[in-house]
Amino acid sequence: MGTKRSEWTRRKLLRRSGTATVVAVSALAGCLDSETDETNEATDDAEPAESDDSDDDSSATDETADADDGSDVLVDMTGEETIEIELVDGEESDDGAFAFRPDHVQIDAGTTVRWISTHDIFHTITSTDSLEQKSPSGAFRETVSTEGDSYEWNADEPGTQHYYCEPHAGFMDGTLEIV
Template identity: 35%
Template sequence: MSRLLGICLATVLSLAGLLGWGSAATAATVEVKMGTDSGLLAFEPNTMTIGAGDTVKFVNNKLGPHNAVVEGHTELSHTDLAFAPGESWEETFSEPGTYSYYCEPHRGAGMVGTITVE
């Protein structure tokens, strides 16, 4: 009887795994370049849609220094300037909504972006 119970339990657990029951969704990390490959003062991409819990990795690409200030969200903002190419930081967006952000030194040049979190 215990062997049959073990087989039934293993079958149920296998089926649960196949259906995704009890497994957490995997959060993604997406990259935003600060300064385009062609040398423009812009975020690349400057608009994106991500899932709640996903992380955005901001990478200094060209024409630094850069930072990313998320309007109304100091907890998501990175006000320190990135000077070196390749310098980066990550921010996780947990709450759904639309987040506007900008580079302080280059906001006047149009270096702005939007992240929509679903």
């Protein structure tokens, strides 16, 4: 008989706590909704921002950027005799994975490319003809495994040179646009 009474008490407690939770969440949603309305009203009364119809393209983004965040944005490094590409770990990259930084670079023919490891993880720097079907193409295939290790390659011919890390081929790759 004691078991039946404790089950009834448990059920009653759960039902009441569930009801209290629903009431609390509803009240909170009502408070948040009224704050949103007040914010929208203030925005509706504000004067519209003036637009600048001039032909100034200084704020426009271009296909070629000066970012080096490993985000597959083409970074223009033409005019440089030697460029450096870092092999970064997950803590240093935007998406938490190993990466080449920058990973998409435009350079002049004759530029020396230096890949530098920033950590003690084994990587390869392997040329490939395609990033979709990665396999060594023969232009270069080197390894780095400790912080400070580097590999240099001279970009003699204009064209496109893709590269990747064999152990991390699913997400660690890059492209050199040689002009």
